[in-house]
Amino acid sequence: MPEHIVSAFDTDLKTLRRMIAEMGGIAEKMLADATEALASRNLPLAQEVIALDPRLDQLQRDIEEKAILTIARRQPMAVDLREVVSAIRIASDVERVGDLAKNVAKRVMAIAGQFQPVKIISGVQTMSDLVLEQLKDVLDAYAEKDNARALDVWMRDGDIDTLYTSLFRELLTYMMEDPRNISFCTHLLFAAKNIERIGDHTTNIAETLHYLITGEVMLAERPKKDNSSYTTLAIEAET
Amino acid sequence: MPEHIVSAFDTDLKTLRRMIAEMGGIAEKMLADATEALASRNLPLAQEVIALDPRLDQLQRDIEEKAILTIARRQPMAVDLREVVSAIRIASDVERVGDLAKNVAKRVMAIAGQFQPVKIISGVQTMSDLVLEQLKDVLDAYAEKDNARALDVWMRDGDIDTLYTSLFRELLTYMMEDPRNISFCTHLLFAAKNIERIGDHTTNIAETLHYLITGEVMLAERPKKDNSSYTTLAIEAET
Numbered sequence: 001m002p003e004h005i006v007s008a009f010d011t012d013l014k015t016l017r018r019m020i021a022e023m024g025g026i027a028e029k030m031l032a033d034a035t036e037a038l039a040s041r042n043l044p045l046a047q048e049v050i051a052l053d054p055r056l057d058q059l060q061r062d063i064e065e066k067a068i069l070t071i072a073r074r075q076p077m078a079v080d081l082r083e084v085v086s087a088i089r090i091a092s093d094v095e096r097v098g099d100l101a102k103n104v105a106k107r108v109m110a111i112a113g114q115f116q117p118v119k120i121i122s123g124v125q126t127m128s129d130l131v132l133e134q135l136k137d138v139l140d141a142y143a144e145k146d147n148a149r150a151l152d153v154w155m156r157d158g159d160i161d162t163l164y165t166s167l168f169r170e171l172l173t174y175m176m177e178d179p180r181n182i183s184f185c186t187h188l189l190f191a192a193k194n195i196e197r198i199g200d201h202t203t204n205i206a207e208t209l210h211y212l213i214t215g216e217v218m219l220a221e222r223p224k225k226d227n228s229s230y231t232t233l234a235i236e237a238e239t
Numbered sequence: 240m241p242e243h244i245v246s247a248f249d250t251d252l253k254t255l256r257r258m259i260a261e262m263g264g265i266a267e268k269m270l271a272d273a274t275e276a277l278a279s280r281n282l283p284l285a286q287e288v289i290a291l292d293p294r295l296d297q298l299q300r301d302i303e304e305k306a307i308l309t310i311a312r313r314q315p316m317a318v319d320l321r322e323v324v325s326a327i328r329i330a331s332d333v334e335r336v337g338d339l340a341k342n343v344a345k346r347v348m349a350i351a352g353q354f355q356p357v358k359i360i361s362g363v364q365t366m367s368d369l370v371l372e373q374l375k376d377v378l379d380a381y382a383e384k385d386n387a388r389a390l391d392v393w394m395r396d397g398d399i400d401t402l403y404t405s406l407f408r409e410l411l412t413y414m415m416e417d418p419r420n421i422s423f424c425t426h427l428l429f430a431a432k433n434i435e436r437i438g439d440h441t442t443n444i445a446e447t448l449h450y451l452i453t454g455e456v457m458l459a460e461r462p463k464k465d466n467s468s469y470t471t472l473a474i475e476a477e478t
Binding site for chain 2 (some may be wrong): 075076106179186189
């Protein structure tokens with residue numbers, strides 16, 4: 001590229017990176033607050049989470065528009081093109097993280113006033129803490145273009161899937177033990193599934209980072225340990 | 240654009256449209272077959288659905304790559320640029336439809352051999368039929384660039400959300416009536432949620448079409464009637 005185009009392109013890239021950092025900060029806060037609201041039955045906090053989502057949607061649209069214009073105007077090649085394409089993909093994943101956190105927050109309203117044994121929530125809390133750490137790590141890896149850190153996030157997703165599958169069984173057990181738990185546990189199951197899917201989006205971002213940094217697409221299958229879609233419950237035979 | 244570029248651009252567009260039509264056909268088949276497999280407990284059919292998903296993933300990656308290269312090479316403007324950007328967005332939504340249908344298919348394995356009252360499945364079947372119709376309509380609207388038809392799909396999503404909310408209540412009721420239903424109904428709840436979210440992706444596609452055809456972004460909020468995140472169950476007080 002001619003020099004004035006290079007400089008304009010660098011400015012475009014910096015803007016895209018800054019916008020993604022802003023999205024990442026909002027998404028992290030949404031996940032942390034939604035889980036906190038669930039654990040402490042804090043309705044106003046849940047409403048704050050829901051109110052943050054439109055900002056994330058707007059940022060995603062802005063990033064997509066800016067990225068497309070950048071490709072058309074500057075015609076970047078190789079790593080430069082990958083960086084712009086990656087911005088579109090990462091913005092899309094972070095926007096989905098926000099949607100999923102918003103859905104967890106909505107469930108805080110649904111279970112308000114219901115029979116809620118505290119110990120049941122602790123498994124969801126543990127999983128959410130782990131996923132939040134993954135989200136922070138992958139966003140840091142993006143800021144620092146750190147492929148090793150991205151791969152580390154990618155590898156650890158299996159732990160979250162394992163935790164989710166065991167939580168799934170645990171929640172079904174509570175439902176069978178006492179029908180008063182059913183409605184509450186159903187909402188927790190969906191909340192847990194949403195959080196597990198936020199974990200999937202962090203691994204998507206890790207894959208995008210790997211492509212951005214190395215130019216190679218990850219061909220290995222992700223270490224997928226979520227077997228809950230296949231899970232039946234032995235206890236069912238006993239009831 | 241100079242004439243030889245216009246002609247090359249038209250060829251690019253035709254290829255993108257053809258690839259999206261292929262994705263649409265696969266996604267429709269996956270949703271129809273996953274629901275059929277669920278209703279008829281057909282494990283081989285469920286496995287066929289799962290086996291189709293990689294093709295959809297590959298097509299999405301190919302469409303994204305082709306679209307980005309087209310933007311960089313041909314520098315399209317206005318409606319031409321919108322058409323290429325729309326291809327990226329629609330491919331992403333159709334790929335998600337495939338993921339969700341695959342998840343429904345996986346649950347056919349989970350519930351195999353479980354206590355399964357047939358009447359419980361009929362609600363999921365009805366919802367799936369409605370969503371499949373939406374998916375077909377929006378893909379036809381894309382093929383014909385028919386904005387009125389896209390808007391019609393967008394408006395009808397509210398019906399699916401209403402159906403889902405009532406199905407959610409119905410399934411909770413079955414779970415409370417008989418604990419043997421819990422594991423089975425939990426999987427059906429997730430299957431129903433996946434199908435409802437396929438409906439959301441059809442409205443996303445409708446919004447993309449509206450933007451493609453008119454150049455305007457839909458600012459009105461979609462008619463959202465899924466209240467299940469807020470749903471508690473009166474029956475719970477009675478048990």
